[in-house]
Amino acid sequence: MTRSLAITLNVLGLYAVALVLTVAFAAQLLLHELPCPLCLLQRLQFAVLAIGPIMNVRWGPRPGHYALSLLAAAAGFAFSTRQVLLHIMPGDAGYGTALLGYHYYTLALIGFAAAIVLISAMLLFDRQFEPEGASKFDAPDLFATVAVWLVIALTALNVLSTLLECGFGACADNPVVYELLKRW
Amino acid sequence: MEFTALFLATVIVMLAAWRGSRPLAMGLFAALLIASVATYLHHATDVLKLSF
Numbered sequence: 001m002t003r004s005l006a007i008t009l010n011v012l013g014l015y016a017v018a019l020v021l022t023v024a025f026a027a028q029l030l031l032h033e034l035p036c037p038l039c040l041l042q043r044l045q046f047a048v049l050a051i052g053p054i055m056n057v058r059w060g061p062r063p064g065h066y067a068l069s070l071l072a073a074a075a076g077f078a079f080s081t082r083q084v085l086l087h088i089m090p091g092d093a094g095y096g097t098a099l100l101g102y103h104y105y106t107l108a109l110i111g112f113a114a115a116i117v118l119i120s121a122m123l124l125f126d127r128q129f130e131p132e133g134a135s136k137f138d139a140p141d142l143f144a145t146v147a148v149w150l151v152i153a154l155t156a157l158n159v160l161s162t163l164l165e166c167g168f169g170a171c172a173d174n175p176v177v178y179e180l181l182k183r184w
Numbered sequence: 185m186e187f188t189a190l191f192l193a194t195v196i197v198m199l200a201a202w203r204g205s206r207p208l209a210m211g212l213f214a215a216l217l218i219a220s221v222a223t224y225l226h227h228a229t230d231v232l233k234l235s236f
Binding site for chain 1: 185186187188190191192194195197198199201202206209210213216217220221223224227228
């Protein structure tokens, strides 16, 4: 795998993270379901997952950058496993609406597992880590730049969303209203 | 409030990764990961309301 192909795959990974964050927002706004603290932590880990690919696009692929994404995916895997186990008892209806037959935290668990496998697969290709030409720096193209700013913008929207939902105190375990919009 | 801070910190790390220096981004990432795991552990120690 060449360096440029690896960067392209990292950019596609950024678009995948942007898609996950967009779907989470769509479910929140269209179904009027506020994310619980554990749900927010999983959403956060999807955003954190994007930091490795951003660094790969900016400085070129390095094993250390993939390690950052692996750490984020492992943490997200643990968080979503915790929530799956909370609702594993027979008769438990689960938290929130099921999407494609699975609750969000189950889909998150599958997503983080897929990320761990895909990032590990990327690390198998050593050629991407070999420098191409002496001190040559390829500026990120428009496709990559849009992907990076899209993920940053969606994460920034989550800053606003969580501020509206939780207010300035601790987030409710089972939120049903936006704390900052209660008076309106 | 802690989640607002965590998402804000993530935006800052992303901006550092995109525009700042590499060591700065790596250091901020470590702090962010520790903070998110600490938040998880804080919530994981909540009493579970089991129904059996």
